[in-house]
Amino acid sequence: MTAVSHLLYRSLLRPILFQLDAETAHRATLAALGVLPAIRRADPPALATRVWNIDFSNPVGLAAGLDKDARAMGAWETLGFGFAELGTITPLAQPGNERPRMWRLTEHRAIINRLGFPSLGKDAAMRRVERFRAHPRRIRIGLNFGPNRSTPPEKIADDYARLIAEMGWLADFIVINVSSPNTPGLRDWQAPQALAALLDRIVAARRALQTAPPLLVKLAPDFDAAAIVEICTAAAAHGADGFVAGNTTLARAEYGLVDAPPGGLSGSPLLARARALIQTVYRATEGRLPIIGVGGIFSAEDAWGHLAAGASLVEIYTGFIYEGPALVGTIKRGLMRLMRKGGWRSISEVTGSEAR
Ligand SMILES: Cc1cc2nc3c(=O)[nH]c(=O)nc-3n(C[C@H](O)[C@H](O)[C@H](O)COP(=O)(O)O)c2cc1C
Numbered sequence: 001m002t003a004v005s006h007l008l009y010r011s012l013l014r015p016i017l018f019q020l021d022a023e024t025a026h027r028a029t030l031a032a033l034g035v036l037p038a039i040r041r042a043d044p045p046a047l048a049t050r051v052w053n054i055d056f057s058n059p060v061g062l063a064a065g066l067d068k069d070a071r072a073m074g075a076w077e078t079l080g081f082g083f084a085e086l087g088t089i090t091p092l093a094q095p096g097n098e099r100p101r102m103w104r105l106t107e108h109r110a111i112i113n114r115l116g117f118p119s120l121g122k123d124a125a126m127r128r129v130e131r132f133r134a135h136p137r138r139i140r141i142g143l144n145f146g147p148n149r150s151t152p153p154e155k156i157a158d159d160y161a162r163l164i165a166e167m168g169w170l171a172d173f174i175v176i177n178v179s180s181p182n183t184p185g186l187r188d189w190q191a192p193q194a195l196a197a198l199l200d201r202i203v204a205a206r207r208a209l210q211t212a213p214p215l216l217v218k219l220a221p222d223f224d225a226a227a228i229v230e231i232c233t234a235a236a237a238h239g240a241d242g243f244v245a246g247n248t249t250l251a252r253a254e255y256g257l258v259d260a261p262p263g264g265l266s267g268s269p270l271l272a273r274a275r276a277l278i279q280t281v282y283r284a285t286e287g288r289l290p291i292i293g294v295g296g297i298f299s300a301e302d303a304w305g306h307l308a309a310g311a312s313l314v315e316i317y318t319g320f321i322y323e324g325p326a327l328v329g330t331i332k333r334g335l336m337r338l339m340r341k342g343g344w345r346s347i348s349e350v351t352g353s354e355a356r
Helices: 002-019 022-034 073-078 122-133 153-170 186-190 192-207 225-237 268-284 300-309 318-323 326-342
Strands: 049-051 054-056 060-062 083-089 102-105 110-113 140-145 173-177 215-219 242-245 264-267 291-294 313-316
Touching: 002 022, 002 318, 002 326, 022 073, 022 102, 060 326, 073 083, 073 122, 083 122, 083 173, 110 268, 110 318, 122 140, 122 153, 140 153, 153 173, 153 192, 173 192, 186 192, 192 215, 192 225, 215 225, 225 268, 242 268, 264 268, 264 318, 268 291, 268 300, 291 300, 300 313, 300 326, 313 318, 313 326, 318 326
Parallel strands: 060 083, 060 313, 083 140, 140 173, 173 215, 215 242, 242 291, 291 313
Antiparallel strands: 049 054, 102 110, 110 264
């Protein structure tokens, strides 16, 4: 069944979607997925894993940016994801950057985007997530938050605090996005002192919630190892519970892409860079703060490599666009095969096995 749907996607659906410009294809797909009901078979127990005291039925998640406005949660459940990270959600609706702002680099199995957080805003997403969470679900929901572009630097912390105070209760985990390259100045919040001050404010906002979902910081993959260690140390000392490693890269030259459009590069070229980031974060925190590994995953082997480098969970975005929905099942089955082959009993055993 999965082989058939993979073939259908590759030979029929993808050629049609790839005829359209990237953003139109994305919208059409999301609209179609949005009407899928949430029907879900149970995952094999071997894939179950517990992170931050939350039970995940499998470790494969949807990365942020694909479902920015929480339009298709039922579809992510049906397609077999263990979790979906929705967003980036901003407090107020905003249009994002001018088009064109998303490009496929087919021969590189990559995407470049400079979307700049187009968002319907907190209230729209909140209504949908609330409705979805009114029923029992297998899938876990992460909410990824970012500031409005028009917010002045001295008010950025207020944007995050407001999102957490008003919407954080709906999340299994919260991701603080300070690493998108497409909102001017946003990445500067990763500087250790700035991040520490921001986290103090954010942790205080979370304290007001009855539930206290874990707070993850999403990192850029464009720092050297020493800088990553400083950032992680500051984040850990100021209340971060984990990391998403990582976001898109601004690097071009090493991929032979100097003439490519501006924006964040994702997909195959990012795999090694994301892997190095995961491993550095894992070592810097001595494996104490769980990591969601994301960047360049197109196969079970890619996902396994991120887990072995230190990730507790993984996410896909660009691989999903190129390989289609069957990739979720392919990765899950492949992870089971690799576990059996190596005699691993659980996903959590694999985490960091090649980083220690
Ligand atoms: C078109 C596009 C939009 C994205 N939007 C967001 C976003 O809004 N927030 C965010 O944290 N990451 C965003 N990302 C980054 C992804 O979540 C992920 O970190 C990155 O693409 C690397 O994973 P991949 O190689 O599997 O795509 C976006 C990526 C793409 C390709």
